[in-house]
Amino acid sequence: MFDQAIDILLIEDDPHDVELTLHAFQKQAVSPRVHVIRNGAEALEFFHGTGPYAHRDPEQGPRLILLDLKLPMVDGHYVMRQIRSTRAHRTTPVVILSSSSEEQDLIKSYQLGINSYIVKPVDFDAFIDTAHMIVQYWLSLNRAPAA
Amino acid sequence: MSGIALTFTSGLQRYAFAVAVSACGFALTLVISRAVHHPIFQLAVVAVVFSAWYGGLGPGLLSAVLSAALIAFFLLEPIGSLEVDRGEEILQIGVFLVVAVVVSALSEARHRAERSLQARTKQLEDANRELDAFSYSVSHDLRRPLRAIDGYSSIVLADYGAQLLPEAHRYLNLIRGRVQYLGQLVDDLLSFSRLGRQALNKRALSPSDLVRDALNELKPEQDRRHLDIQIHDLPPCEADPALLRHVYVNLLDNALKFTRGREKPVIEIGAHHMGNRTVYYVRDNGIGFDMAYADHVFGVFQRLDATETYEGTGVGLAIVHRIIDKHGGEVWAEAEINRGATFSFSLTGSTPSHV
Numbered sequence: 001m002f003d004q005a006i007d008i009l010l011i012e013d014d015p016h017d018v019e020l021t022l023h024a025f026q027k028q029a030v031s032p033r034v035h036v037i038r039n040g041a042e043a044l045e046f047f048h049g050t051g052p053y054a055h056r057d058p059e060q061g062p063r064l065i066l067l068d069l070k071l072p073m074v075d076g077h078y079v080m081r082q083i084r085s086t087r088a089h090r091t092t093p094v095v096i097l098s099s100s101s102e103e104q105d106l107i108k109s110y111q112l113g114i115n116s117y118i119v120k121p122v123d124f125d126a127f128i129d130t131a132h133m134i135v136q137y138w139l140s141l142n143r144a145p146a147a
Numbered sequence: 148m149s150g151i152a153l154t155f156t157s158g159l160q161r162y163a164f165a166v167a168v169s170a171c172g173f174a175l176t177l178v179i180s181r182a183v184h185h186p187i188f189q190l191a192v193v194a195v196v197f198s199a200w201y202g203g204l205g206p207g208l209l210s211a212v213l214s215a216a217l218i219a220f221f222l223l224e225p226i227g228s229l230e231v232d233r234g235e236e237i238l239q240i241g242v243f244l245v246v247a248v249v250v251s252a253l254s255e256a257r258h259r260a261e262r263s264l265q266a267r268t269k270q271l272e273d274a275n276r277e278l279d280a281f282s283y284s285v286s287h288d289l290r291r292p293l294r295a296i297d298g299y300s301s302i303v304l305a306d307y308g309a310q311l312l313p314e315a316h317r318y319l320n321l322i323r324g325r326v327q328y329l330g331q332l333v334d335d336l337l338s339f340s341r342l343g344r345q346a347l348n349k350r351a352l353s354p355s356d357l358v359r360d361a362l363n364e365l366k367p368e369q370d371r372r373h374l375d376i377q378i379h380d381l382p383p384c385e386a387d388p389a390l391l392r393h394v395y396v397n398l399l400d401n402a403l404k405f406t407r408g409r410e411k412p413v414i415e416i417g418a419h420h421m422g423n424r425t426v427y428y429v430r431d432n433g434i435g436f437d438m439a440y441a442d443h444v445f446g447v448f449q450r451l452d453a454t455e456t457y458e459g460t461g462v463g464l465a466i467v468h469r470i471i472d473k474h475g476g477e478v479w480a481e482a483e484i485n486r487g488a489t490f491s492f493s494l495t496g497s498t499p500s501h502v
Binding site: 102104 | 287293327
């Protein structure tokens, strides 16, 4: 049974991006508790409360969802639609962490109700700054309704 | 006629269509001819045009022969009636047949040209879609491994730097520098390729506002230096604001870059009239370049500075060129080594007299 408290749910398929993102969060003064989901199918289990997530309590988070758009099999937009159709996460802040700033991605993502869209910079130092700003803004400054 | 789309799956259908159209045409001809007491051929010509346009040359000819036969049989005076001048009738039918053949050949030719144009348009659309998919995939998949290379190099430097010799630090930093460059190159090439497919959104605007925006975007660079930036009056023009702003960002970025190391850097932004067009220019007193290479500066990947003294991917001026081209204007450069460069552009055509 999955009963950990989560600050950030990271939905990301690329193992290198997962490793580097976790590393960037560990570099923060207060590291957030991050749970990683590595593909769209597992993301659906998480939000539908099936499989390993059968008895997950939405009270335990996440407070923020970081979503990569390019997921194998089930794509980010589909996952986004599922997030917004589950009662517990209809209002959870979702931030897209993407490799690209293609206009078509931006439009579609915002139409599906994301809260922010961030393009991951190539420069890792800049990415550590980005992670810092994400934690500062979404976990400390921002107010979101309770699940 | 081109608005109606008729497609036939078999030759038989095309000929059946010709027969049906000819029959309709003849029925109307019959009614009208009775009313005006004179056989007419105009409707038959229309029937032939329809048959040829939608069915092709064969059905067009069939329609011509059929119409002529029907008119001759039903409308002209029967053979043997003496008061009729047969010569005139034969002439009328002959003229009709000639007109019908020419008309059906012409409409078949026009139809063919239209079909090949449609096929070519579709090919172009397909190619565009493929290009879109390609650049979409490039923007996602090419930057991913670059981030990983830079990330791991950075982690080695930050977490294991103490155990590394200075040379190792240098090499890792060189790797990171080249990765940044490649990332920038990917971004620049993507925006260059996107520009080619983007529609122009022209409206009346004041270039001065765009220059101010562009300078704001380049603010960090200006804050670090003592610059003399002179902005003269810029007459209003018709252009795509986002794209023209891009032009000024690129030209000013270059001017800032190549005046670095100048004791008194001066950048001048202005406009003047040349014949009946307005020419906008950005002038600097930077390192300039040899006019022998003036044609090269606007090409993709063309960097006149082979050393890595000045950062940049060499795509900026190619983007400027493409934007001005899309507006139907012209862009050119005048420069002298160590004396500076002037980049001028107009938003309307005609060759500048002095170049």
